[in-house]
Amino acid sequence: MTKRNDSIRWFETLNNKDVALVGGKNASLGEMIRTLKSEGICVPDGFATTADAYRRYITENNLEEKIRQRLEEYRKGDKTLHKTGDTIRRMIRRGKWPDETAIAIRDAYRELCRRSGEEEVDVAVRSSATAEDLPDASFAGQQETFLNITGEEELLDACRKCYASLFTDRAISYRENKGFDHMQVALSVGVQKMVRSDKAGAGVMFSIDTDTGFPDVVVIDAAWGLGENVVQGSVTPDNYTVFKPLLQDKTLRPILNKTIGGKEKKMVYARGAGNTTRNVETSARERHSFVLSDDEILQLARWAAVIERHYGTPMDMEWAKDGDSGELFIVQARPETVQSRKEAGVLKSYHLKQKGEVLLTGMAIGESVAAGKVQVIKSASEIERFEDGNILVTGMTDPDWVPIMKKAAGIITDHGGRTSHAAIVSRELGIAAVIGTEHGTGELKDGQEVTLSCAEGDQGKIYEGILEYEETEVNLDDLPETKTQIMMNIASPAAASRWWRLPCRGIGLARMEFIINNQIKAHPMALLKYDELEDKDAKRQIRELTRHYDDKSEYFIDQLAQGIAMIAASQYPDPVIVRMSDFKTNEYADLIGGRQFEFSEENPMLGFRGASRYYSEHYRAGFALECAAIRRVREKIGLGNVVVMIPFCRTLKEADRVLEVMAEEGLVRGQKGLEVYVMVEIPSNVVLAEQFAERFDGFSIGSNDLTQLTLGVDRDSAVLKEVFDERDEAVKKTIAQAIRAANKTGTKIGICGQAPSDYPDFAAFLVEEGIDSISLNPDSVIGVIRRVAEVEKRL
Known part of the structure; x- marks a missing residue:
């Protein structure tokens, strides 16, 4: 093979075994072009310079010894990282191309122009380190990419700049920390036809979900x-x-x-x-x-x-989309390097023990909590002044920021998404970060004490002051199997994603009202009757919430469907029981635009709530939107594991009316595998359990309301809190009666109330009575599994 040919390899001649020759990025492009084109995956054409070409460039410009000298000065502390990197990069950029390499690059570019049918094709010029994306090393993002490069001279200059970027500050720091010999790592340049994105x-x-795994x-x-x-x-x-x-x-x-x-x-x-x-x-x-x-x-x-x-x-x-042709392309692919390497058997969780004033919100990266003093750094030129253990606040980060990101207790940025540089590096380093706050650098001040929380779902929060929090580690290995189905109670979609690793067999209670309250925020009737709204402020808020939707009722359906789908997907194909809305009138009134459509009740807890709303003309149209969201999740998205549950259904006649309304909205029990459950939370549900079983596929015991109505005590009363006890003998006998009736009729029965999460002995009682499933708060799952297994062993 001649030296000229030794400098260039076309992508279609490469595969994953060529990492040492052209780096992980270029080897992967070749692998996809060779093996996945038949699967319809489009990858832009191009070629790569080889590691040999890089080494020849370094050798013929007499750079190796000079680079080693500069690095030794850095190790001794004679020169800063920034000064060292800047000097080495300048030396490489000033080098001259060996004739045979320059000719090879020119020839290959002309061939790419011929293949593309263009006189001078626009190309993307990407760096690909030869040790990149190995299982023990990820160099991704440390080197430069140059876009819209046109012509041979511009291409040669961009390739030279790629070589220089092997010595970015981040790359030098990373290799020093990993113990790599800098001169053993070479750089390949990928030259790829531009996608007109x-x-x-x-x-x-x-x-993979990069935050939860x-x-x-x-x-x-x-x-x-x-x-x-x-x-x-x-x-x-x-x-x-x-x-x-x-x-x-x-x-x-x-x-x-x-x-x-x-x-x-x-x-x-x-x-x-x-x-x-x-x-x-x-x-x-x-x-x-x-x-x-x-x-x-x-x-x-x-x-x-x-x-x-x-x-x-x-x-x-x-990926990139070509605006001329409308085609989609994959322009890079490499192994994910954070979640895929986490220990599967260990689950860490963080919990804030205090609450404070929320200063800012953004996207939560990771699931941890950090606290410390703010240090605002707006430019990479200021990073030398960053102090270890502070909370870094900046507009955005790039590879030059990594040395100080490692020193930060937490990171806050104004801009960026879940795949931004700041997000990716924060995950790699295991640091809590809140990304895209918009105003962090403007509103937070140096020395200000804050707590950064990513432990409350997908929204990250910045709290005023240093708040107390706890970290717990749960070992998921060696958990016993149980005959009783252990499920989870989940309120938010983000929580479902966070707890997917728990060894549960479904979700026993997903609260629709949480999604409505936190994600939709507006009263469904206010959306349906927007033109009739009298509250101008509510109108303005709804207009802003629905600005991306032509139809305001579609906003409700779409947002609700998305929230339910995220929860249902986390446990698929195990059942996810979604309770239809169970707001009280005062809670509905607090939704945006809600006061116009609700009336005042002396005792909302026992008033117009649950099943009674669904067939009433006051809310029937709102319930239709809920049904439409369920249909979308089950039939369009395809999550047929969603089970519908009706709350606070007082009478058999009410059950029949609700089922009729659901059928009118396309939710027919038994069709397309649809199961409909009913809550057991009213004494009538227990007394007439066998008749309710004829109408529903399953029961779920709501121990809070059932205790309230069995004992005749307001569950929210501070004066009567000693009386309210799910473990009272009357309550336990009522629950035992319900379980016996369900078992007699062959109807599934579980519990989604709070009691088994709080009291292990109550969980034992349920198992002894023959309950089918127990749904728990996520943080109680592991302990209750062990307790249930012990009880089952005795029975």
């Missing part, structure tokens, strides 16, 4: 323009979550969640002043529109599943 959009995609989803970030803004975290992108197990069924659309991002700017082509790209502000229409259609989201997700299956590990991918 400057005219469309681009982003990042993971085949949930393996059954694809997470996609998208922004307008070239993808660098998403990678760098300089914009807040759209975010889409897709459920992998249902992707093969083309009749379904298993998109669990779509969140529109701010997408404040976009990177486009530029010429002049040495720049090939520039950022411009996005239009209002672009900011308020999704970058990808549902079909495009699903196509990318299917590709992610195929790529993951081929590589046999969760993957981190970059």
Whole structure:
């Protein structure tokens, strides 16, 4: 082989065994072009310079000894990291190309132009370190990428800059910490036909939930323009979550969640002043529109599943959409390096023991808590002054920031999404981060004490002051099997994602009202009768909430369906029992626009709530929206594991009326596998249990309300708190009667009330009585499993 040919390899000649030759990034591009093209996955054409070409460049410019000298000065403390990196990069950029390498690059570029049918094709020039993406080393993001490079001279210059970027500050620091010999790592340059995403959009995609490690989803970030803004975290992108197990069924659309991002700017082509790209502000229409259609989201997700299956590990991918052709492309793929390596048998959880004033919110990265003093650093030129253990607050980060990110107790940024640089590095380092707060650098001050919490769902919160919190570690190994089905009570979609590792067999209670209160926020009747709203402030708030929807009732259906789908996916295919809304009138009135559609009651706890609302003309139309959301989750998204549960159903006649209304809305018990449960929380449910069993597929005991009505005590009364006790003999006899009736009729019965979570002896009582399932608060699951197993062994 001649030296010239030794310098270049076309992507289609490469595979994953060529990492030492062209680095992980380029080897992966070759692997996909060779093996996944038949699966319909599109990867732009191109070529790679080899590690030999890099070493020849270093040798012929007499750089090795000079580089080693500069690194030794850094190790001795004679020079700073920044000064060392800057000097080495300048030396490499000033080098001259060996003739044979320059000729090889020129020839390959001309061939790429010929293949593309263009006189001078635009290319992306990407760095690919030869030790990159190995199981014990991830160099991704440490080197440079140059976009919209046109012509042979511009290409040669960009390749030289890629070589220099092997010695970015972050790369030097990383290799020093890992013990790599800097001169044993080489750099390959990938030269890839540009995808005209400057005219469309681009982003990042993971085949695993990067925050929780949930393996059954694809997470996609998208922004307008070239993808660098998403990678760098300089914009807040759209975010889409897709459920992998249902992707093969083309009749379904298993998109669990779509969140529109701010997408404040976009990177486009530029010429002049040495720049090939520039950022411009996005239009209002672009900011308020999704970058990808549902079909495009699903196509990318299917590709992610195929790529993951081929590589046999969760993957981190970059994608781009060509604005000229409308085609989608995968432009990078590498193994995910954080969640896929976590210990499966250990689950850490964090809990704030105090509450404080919430100063800011953003996206929670990770699930931990951090507290400390704020230090605002707005520019990389100031990073030398950062003090260990402070909370780093900045606009965004890039690879140069990594040395101080390692010293931070927590990280807060103004911009970025879940796949931004700050988010990725925070996960790698195990540091709590709140990303995309918008105003962190403006509102937080140096020395201010704050607590950063990522332990309360997908919204991260910054609290005033140092708050007390606790960290617990649960070992999931060697848990006993139980005959009794252990399930979870879940309120929020984020909590479902966080607790998926717990060894449960479904969710016994998912509260619809939590999603309505926290995600939708508006009263359903206020959405349906928006034009009739008298409260101008409520009208303004609803207009803002629904600004991305043409139809305000569609806002309710879509948001509710997304929340339910995220919960249902976390336990699929095990049952997830979704209780229809059970607000009291005073709680409904507190929703935006709600006061106009609710009336005052002396005792809302025993008033117009639960089943009685569903067939009433006061709320019948609102209940129809709830039913539409359930249908969407089960029939369109495909999560048929959703079981519907009716709360506070007082009489048999009421049961019949609710089932009739549901059927009118397309939810027919027994059709398409639909099961309908009823809560057992009123004495009439127990007394007439056998007749209720003729109408419903299962029972779930609500021990709080059942105790209240059995003992005749307000469960919220501070004066009577000593009287309210689920373990009272009368309550236990009532529950035992309900279990016997269910067992007699062959009807499933479980409990979703608080008692077994609080009292292990109550869980033992339920097992002894023959209950089928116990649904618990997540933090009680492990202890109750052990207790139930002990009781079952005795029986």
